Amino acid sequence: MKFDPLISIRLDRADRKYQSGDILECEYQIDAVESDEMHSVEAAVLWYTSGKGDEDQGIHHYQRETRKSRHLDQPDLRVLTHFTTNLPNSPFSYEGTNLKIQWCVRVRILVQRDGQTLREYIHDQEFQLQHVPLLQS
Amino acid sequence: MSRQLIRILGKKRGSRHSVSSKFGVIGNVAFSLTLLLLGLISGVVFLLDLPSGVTSWLLGIVILSFIGFGIQGLVTGLLGSRVGDGLRFSLTQNARRFDLTQKSKAARRLPNVPLIDTLLMSPGSTQSWRLPVTTGKPIEIISVIVFFATWTIVSLFLVGYSINQYRTTNHSGWSWWLPTLSLLPSIGFAVWSGRMLARELKDQINIDPLKVEVSHQPIYPGQTIDVAISQGGALYVRSLRLFLVCEEVTSYHQGTDVRTETLEILREQVFVQRRFEITSKSPLAETFTVTIPQDAMHSFHSNFNCLQWRFVSVGRYRDYAEIRRGFLLVVHPPFEDADDLNRSSGDAHEV
Numbered sequence: 001m002k003f004d005p006l007i008s009i010r011l012d013r014a015d016r017k018y019q020s021g022d023i024l025e026c027e028y029q030i031d032a033v034e035s036d037e038m039h040s041v042e043a044a045v046l047w048y049t050s051g052k053g054d055e056d057q058g059i060h061h062y063q064r065e066t067r068k069s070r071h072l073d074q075p076d077l078r079v080l081t082h083f084t085t086n087l088p089n090s091p092f093s094y095e096g097t098n099l100k101i102q103w104c105v106r107v108r109i110l111v112q113r114d115g116q117t118l119r120e121y122i123h124d125q126e127f128q129l130q131h132v133p134l135l136q137s
Numbered sequence: 138m139s140r141q142l143i144r145i146l147g148k149k150r151g152s153r154h155s156v157s158s159k160f161g162v163i164g165n166v167a168f169s170l171t172l173l174l175l176g177l178i179s180g181v182v183f184l185l186d187l188p189s190g191v192t193s194w195l196l197g198i199v200i201l202s203f204i205g206f207g208i209q210g211l212v213t214g215l216l217g218s219r220v221g222d223g224l225r226f227s228l229t230q231n232a233r234r235f236d237l238t239q240k241s242k243a244a245r246r247l248p249n250v251p252l253i254d255t256l257l258m259s260p261g262s263t264q265s266w267r268l269p270v271t272t273g274k275p276i277e278i279i280s281v282i283v284f285f286a287t288w289t290i291v292s293l294f295l296v297g298y299s300i301n302q303y304r305t306t307n308h309s310g311w312s313w314w315l316p317t318l319s320l321l322p323s324i325g326f327a328v329w330s331g332r333m334l335a336r337e338l339k340d341q342i343n344i345d346p347l348k349v350e351v352s353h354q355p356i357y358p359g360q361t362i363d364v365a366i367s368q369g370g371a372l373y374v375r376s377l378r379l380f381l382v383c384e385e386v387t388s389y390h391q392g393t394d395v396r397t398e399t400l401e402i403l404r405e406q407v408f409v410q411r412r413f414e415i416t417s418k419s420p421l422a423e424t425f426t427v428t429i430p431q432d433a434m435h436s437f438h439s440n441f442n443c444l445q446w447r448f449v450s451v452g453r454y455r456d457y458a459e460i461r462r463g464f465l466l467v468v469h470p471p472f473e474d475a476d477d478l479n480r481s482s483g484d485a486h487e488v
Contacts, residue, residue, distance in 0.1 A: 020470065049442045052398055053387030056439035058249060090470050091249045091437050098400045099385040099442050130470070 005033035007107050007123035016127035020089040024127070028107045030078040038077040039110040039118055040066040045085050046106060047129075052098040061085040077109075093128040103129045166214040173207025176200050251438045251445075251467050253354050261350030263365040263424065268349045268464035271447065281334045288327035295320045339457075345370035347450050347462060349379075355469040356446075359431040364448070366408065368421040373455040379408040380449045381427055382463075383434075388441045403430070407448075435470040 012025035028043060045061040063083060067075055094101040104124040112118050180200045187193060261267040299317045345368055352363035366379060383403035389396055407427045415421050429446075437444040446466040453459050 049439065051385075051387060051442070052389060054389050054441040056441050058439070060248075088248055090247045090435060092435065092470060094434050094437070094444070096385050096402060096434070096444070098387045098398060099444060101437070 002113065003032050005109060005111060005121050006031040007109065007121060009105050009107055009123060009125035011105065011125060011127055013127075016125075018087050018127060018129050020087055020092075020130055022087050023084055024087050024105075025082070025084045026105050026125075027080055027082045028105075029080045030107075030109055033078065033109075033111055035076045035078055037111050037113050038067065039112050040064060041077045041081070042106075042108045043081070043083060044106045044108075045087075045103070047091060047093075047101055047103045050100045050102060051096065058091075060088055087129055092130045103127050162214055165210060169207050169210025169214055171207075172203050173211065176203030176207055180204065247469060249437055249439055250469055251436050253467055261348075261365065263367070263422070264350035264352045264363055266351055266354045268351060268448065268466065270346065271463040271465045278334070278337050281330055281337060285327065285330035285334050288323055288330060292320065292323045292327050295323055336458075344372065344452075344454060344457060344460060347377075347452065349448055349450070349464045351466070355467045356429050357469055357471055358429050358433040358435070359471075361426050361428040363424060364407070364427050365424045366421065366450075367423075368415055369417065370415055370420075371417060372415045374410070374413050374415060374421075375453040375455060376409065376411045376451075377421070377453075378406060378451045380451070381405045381407050381429075382447045382449045384445050384447070386443045386445060403433075429468060433468060436466075436468045 007028065007030055009026060009028045018024060024045065026043070026045075030038070030041065042062070042064045044059050044063075046057060046059045048058075049056045061083070065077060065081075067077065091101050093103055104126045106122060106124050108120055108122045110118045110120050183193075183196055183200055188196065259267050295316045299320060302316065348367045350365045350367075353360070356362055364379075368377075381403070382401055382405075385400045385402055387398050387400075389398075408423065408425055410421075410423070413421075433446075434444055436446055446468045448464040448466060450462045450464070451459065452461075
């Protein structure tokens with residue numbers, strides 16, 4: 001029996017609160033999967049909406065690595081990977097009634113085990129970009 | 138429950154697919170590729186043996202549409218697939234890099250925040266900017282005009298047809314009185330919509346529009362701005378109120394329908410005046426200050442969701458129905474950059 005892969009994401013701030021223009025530093029690592037089973041790793045800094053409306057999404061930072069694209073000296077996609085990005089000026093994190101805007105770092109991996117079809121695993125680490133709570137009218 | 142690869146019979150419900158999405162993408166790409174190849178091959182044949190006259194134009198249009206639809210299908214098919222996530226992001230980034238217009242620069246600086254549209258805004262007479270009216274009833278009035286025009290034309294056609302049939306045929310047949318019978322409801326619809334149109338137009342024509350002007354655009358949370366309102370004409374006003382409103386507007390699919398819901402999360406009365414008269418010699422002209430709450434969310438706009446700020450006026454006039462109008466405001470996030478491309482006027486202070 002094989003367990004699902006473990007994806008761990010670590011942000012540089014423990015409270016996960018950022019201001020617009022701040023530099024976000026992030027590290028991610030994948031465990032519980034064999035190196036040759038890994039097909040690709042995607043990391044993105046993005047916002048998405050939730051609530052009553054259909055989901056909107058905006059990608060701020062995106063990177064994708066496959067076994068082919070990796071440097072030959074380090075072909076293992078599971079190793080600790082570090083990236084930084086300058087956070088944008090908008091949109092802010094928001095918690096409304098029908099609308100919520102949530103920022104997160106999302107890591108998506110594609111794994112192929114025992115000749116089966118590719119299967120994706122996603123893990124999000126949420127953070128706040130200048131969080132705005134619901135107005136008290 | 139496992140999903141079938143192909144299902145010929147079976148109703149697709151909601152957002153669920155009756156077949157595998159992968160099969161859909163492959164099918165779409167295969168179809169588009171076939172269309173493109175067909176277009177290219179027939180294009181080569183067409184160019185080798187060019188027909189003359191109208192036929193060449195017709196064939197040319199058909200071949201070009203094959204090639205066009207093929208390319209469009211291939212691009213959308215690939216963008217919709219798993220490969221498309223990175224491709225889409227890369228395309229957007231590259232497109233933005235080459236778009237050097239001021240509007241694009243500003244949009245990149247403040248993503249998903251509406252820009253100040255100088256086409257919609259005009260300079261004010263007492264303050265810097267006159268706000269565009271976002272609600273009146275243009276759609277309703279156009280709908281009533283179309284409805285009225287349609288039923289008037291139908292009624293006139295039926296009258297003409299009935300008279301013609303009555304004069305040319307013997308009266309025992311069905312051909313003349315059936316149109317006459319349907320004449321009554323069509324005239325009824327025409328009269329009803331005509332009366333509705335007259336009532337709408339009376340309110341729109343007889344009442345001068347309220348003008349709202351502001352000292353600054355865009356506005357920042359915590360900022361205090363001067364607001365001037367003015368209205369002319371000859372009116373007795375029972376009450377006129379102006380509200381600062383913040384709304385969450387969300388669109389969502391319900392089955393095959395798209396519904397939009399608007400929820401007011403802030404409604405603050407910023408002006409009220411009761412029982413007064415507006416004449417040509419003494420028009421309404423008031424100036425007051427409005428403060429955007431310190432903890433306010435900035436204006437936000439995306440495909441299905443938006444958060445918008447507006448002034449909403451509610452006027453109750455003697456002999457007229459209540460009139461509501463909205464005036465769009467743009468609230469930007471606190472932004473520490475002296476060279477704000479969006480700032481159209483004023484010395485907005487950072488908070």
